[in-house]
Amino acid sequence: MRRVEQVMGFPVSLRVDDERVPGAAVAAVFAWLHEADARFSPFRPDSEVCRLDRGETGPGEVSADLAEILALCEEYRVATGGAFDVRLPGRGLDPCAVVKGWSVQRAADLLRSAGVERFCLNAGGDVVTAGGPWRVGIRHPERADRICAVLDITDAAVATSACYERGAHILDARTGLPATGLLSVTIVAPTLTEADMTATAAFALGEEGVAWASARPGCEVFAVDSARRVLRTQRVPLAA
Structure with a gap:
């Protein structure tokens, strides 16, 4: 089963390789992603994020989901010494760097809870998988028609931060x-x-971000620095 929808400003594709595909679970995945976009987008004036940012909702009145998102934001702000922050001077609250990976991971958890054992959920190039192995290409940061590595992924997630799509x-x-x-x-x-937040935070840190991300429990890193050097951890799952 394959299904693609546009959510949060990017395509989200789901491939399920199980023999039996629970249609209700697939529908729930995309319904949840649309709900997360409506609730946590900084671009929708009626979202919970925008209402909080305008002071219409107090910090103690936010939903449990938004409280979890904000706690993750603060955890990574502290861990990066302030390099990663969803509150910048002169800008509104923008937790998109957290919401994307967090909401897509929850969608994947919905599939697992429904008994789906083998799937790949791809949200604008960030991927979460069950079963495997799945082959995931890493795009060349300067050549859209090339990849610089292929990963073999089983029951894991992959996220990339770069400037080639959005500047x-x-x-x-x-x-x-x-x-x-x-x-x-x-x-x-x-x-x-973890993958999405760590990738964004590491990119914000710059050169020191590779070592910082490498020290995060359970994280493997493949990076290209501004001198075009490849930096990676020894256990990053490169395909043969």
Whole structure:
């Protein structure tokens, strides 16, 4: 079974290789992703995030889901010494770097809870898998028609942060300027929540982000720095 929908401004594709595909679980995946977009988008004036940012909702009045998202934001802000921050001076609250991986991971958990054992959920290039192995290509950071590595992934998630799709959109919150030092960084982790947040935070840190991400429990790293050097951990699951 394969299904693709546009959610959160990017295509989300689901491939299920089980013989029996629970249609209700597949529908629940996309319904949840649309719900998460409506609730946590900083671009929708009626979202819970925007209402909090405008002061219409107090910090103690947010939903349990938003409280979890904000706690993750704070955890990574502290862990990066302030390089990763969803609250920048002169800008509104923008937790998109957390919401994407967190919400897609929850969607994957819905599939697992329904008994789906082999699937690949791809959200704009960030991937969470069950079963395997699945082959996941890492795009060349400067050539859209090339890949620089292929990973073999089983029951894991992969996320990449780079500037080749959206320009210099990742800022080093310590300076307020676009992050420098890395062209791309890919993280393999047990969940897409961890992989996506770690990739974004590492990119914000710049050159020091590779060592920082490598020290995170369960994380493997494949990065290309601004000097076009490949930096990777020894256990990153490269395909033969």
